[in-house]
Amino acid sequence: MFSKSTEYALRATIYIAQESNSDKKLSLNQIANAIDSPPSFTAKILQLLTKDNCIISSVRGPNGGFYITEDAKQLPIRKVLEAMDEQDLFIKCILGLNNCSETKPCPMHYQYQPIKKQLIKLFETKTILQLADPSQPANFLVNNSL
Amino acid sequence: MFSKSTEYALRATIYIAQESNSDKKLSLNQIANAIDSPPSFTAKILQLLTKDNCIISSVRGPNGGFYITEDAKQLPIRKVLEAMDEQDLFIKCILGLNNCSETKPCPMHYQYQPIKKQLIKLFETKTILQLADPSQPANFLVNNSL
DNA sequence: ATAATTAAGGACAAAAATACCTTTAATTGT
DNA sequence: ACAATTAAAGGTATTTTTGTCCTTAATTAT
Ligand code: FES
Ligand code: FES
Numbered sequence: 001m002f003s004k005s006t007e008y009a010l011r012a013t014i015y016i017a018q019e020s021n022s023d024k025k026l027s028l029n030q031i032a033n034a035i036d037s038p039p040s041f042t043a044k045i046l047q048l049l050t051k052d053n054c055i056i057s058s059v060r061g062p063n064g065g066f067y068i069t070e071d072a073k074q075l076p077i078r079k080v081l082e083a084m085d086e087q088d089l090f091i092k093c094i095l096g097l098n099n100c101s102e103t104k105p106c107p108m109h110y111q112y113q114p115i116k117k118q119l120i121k122l123f124e125t126k127t128i129l130q131l132a133d134p135s136q137p138a139n140f141l142v143n144n145s146l
Numbered sequence: 147m148f149s150k151s152t153e154y155a156l157r158a159t160i161y162i163a164q165e166s167n168s169d170k171k172l173s174l175n176q177i178a179n180a181i182d183s184p185p186s187f188t189a190k191i192l193q194l195l196t197k198d199n200c201i202i203s204s205v206r207g208p209n210g211g212f213y214i215t216e217d218a219k220q221l222p223i224r225k226v227l228e229a230m231d232e233q234d235l236f237i238k239c240i241l242g243l244n245n246c247s248e249t250k251p252c253p254m255h256y257q258y259q260p261i262k263k264q265l266i267k268l269f270e271t272k273t274i275l276q277l278a279d280p281s282q283p284a285n286f287l288v289n290n291s292l
Numbered sequence: 293a294t295a296a297t298t299a300a301g302g303a304c305a306a307a308a309a310t311a312c313c314t315t316t317a318a319t320t321g322t
Numbered sequence: 323a324c325a326a327t328t329a330a331a332g333g334t335a336t337t338t339t340t341g342t343c344c345t346t347a348a349t350t351a352t
Contacts, residue, residue: 001147001235004340007242014241027298041341047300061349062297084152089147095160098290107160107277107285115264122257131253132217139253144244150310173328186312207319208327284345 009045011035011142013080014069015102016056017132025058025065036143047082048129053115055079055128073129089122152230155204157181157288159226162202162214163278164285171204171211182289194229201225201274219275227269236266 002010017033020026028046032039047067047143055075058066081087083105092102094112133139148156163179166172174192178185192212196203202219204212210275227233239246240258279285 001238001240010254011241025298032273038341040343043274044301044341045300050299058299059349060297060299062348062351064298064349066299074291092147095147095157095288096148096150104287105284106287107282108156108272110284113274115261115268118261118264122261124252126254127256136253138251138256141243141250141252142241171328184311190311190331191327196329204329205319206317206327206329208321209293210319210328211331 001089002086003084005041005045005135006081006086008035008037008042009049009084009087010077011037012046012138013049013055013068013077013128014131015142016066017073017128018142020065020067022057022067022069025067027064027065031066031076036141036145045084048079051083055083068128074127076124077126077128078123080128090116090123091108102134134144147235148227148232149230151187151191152227152232154181154183154188155195155230156223157183157187157228158192159195159201159214159274160277160285161288162212163219163274164280166211169204171209171213173211177212179251179254180289181228182291191230191281195226197229203230214274219278221248221275222270223272223274223277224269226274236262236269 008066012031012035015031016026028043029039032042032078035042040094046056050058056068057072058064058068081089087091091100094108095106097106100106100109101120131139154249158177161177163170174185174189178188181188191221192204194213196204201218202212202214203218204210227235237246240254241252241254243252246252246255277285289290
């Protein structure tokens with residue numbers, strides 16, 4: 001479904017939303033450790049997410065680290081996919097054809113379209129906060145422990 | 147969603163089911179041309195699909211080529227995904243965690259699971275024939291023409 | 293100021309996916 | 323038998339993805 005980069009990006013974003021706020025920042029190593037991802041590679045991914053501080057925020061220096069603002073928590077998770085350049089899923093044909101549309105449907109189009117719509121809706125409407133909401137008991141697991 | 151290899155495999159299978167039978171075989175070049183794929187790469191993919199002749203069949207020599215039996219047309223398209231080793235979609239967690247299950251749900255599990263079930267059902271129940279059935283007007287487009 | 297800490301950024305490396313090319317084997321028609 | 327045709331098989335090359343490492347810049351505490 002998604003690339004490793006995007007999987008790490010989603011896990012990192014959710015974890016940061018679970019654990020951080022502007023008073024409690026998380027270091028790269030904390031995050032990579034928590035989400036079972038290679039630290040150096042995770043650093044690259046976090047750079048993409050902190051671009052313009054629009055999803056994740058960061059500060060350097062002692063007691064610095066990564067965190068997410070309350071405002072950013074309201075963003076739909078689609079923003080994470082956008083930052084990771086993972087938009088093919090929303091646009092492309094399931095058979096890989098350039099155009100996916102009612103006017104030029106491939107043999108799977110009418111079967112796949114309703115599922116695609118649900119995927120888009122899921123990523124458009126679910127916010128980062130909703131996935132990290134501690135009142136939802138299913139919202140904790142972001143690694144391969146257990 | 148799928149790798150290029152799998153996209154080509156699906157397009158090739160559908161095209162072969164549209165156009166061939168045991169009396170009318172298709173050459174590599176015909177297929178690659180029809181589905182907009184690199185011929186040499188498509189050759190490799192067809193090798194996987196003809197493995198044990200279980201999905202696509204082939205014969206060498208003049209008037210040889212690739213075709214599909216009536217029996218094989220009844221196979222669900224999941225078989226193509228299996229041949230391409232693309233089973234992660236059916237098993238894996240959308241966040242990339244090793245186990246996807248009700249007992250260890252990730253924060254997206256309960257949102258994603260219903261969609262995943264529909265994807266599985268789609269690939270399990272739709273047969274190659276259904277996607278290539280000429281009585282369905284949507285069943286022709288397997289390339290980027292138009 | 294200085295040293296310590298932390299992310300940012302760039303160069304590099306390894307692995308996988310994608311694509312190509314050459315040789316071999318099977319089949320057919322002559 | 324022979325030549326032509328076609329897929330099979332294997333090796334090679336390129337590109338993309340994944341991952342590492344090292345230096346630089348920013349921030350903080352002393
Ligand atoms: S055209 Fe193939 S999924 Fe829409
Ligand atoms: S555990 Fe993540 S989708 Fe099921």
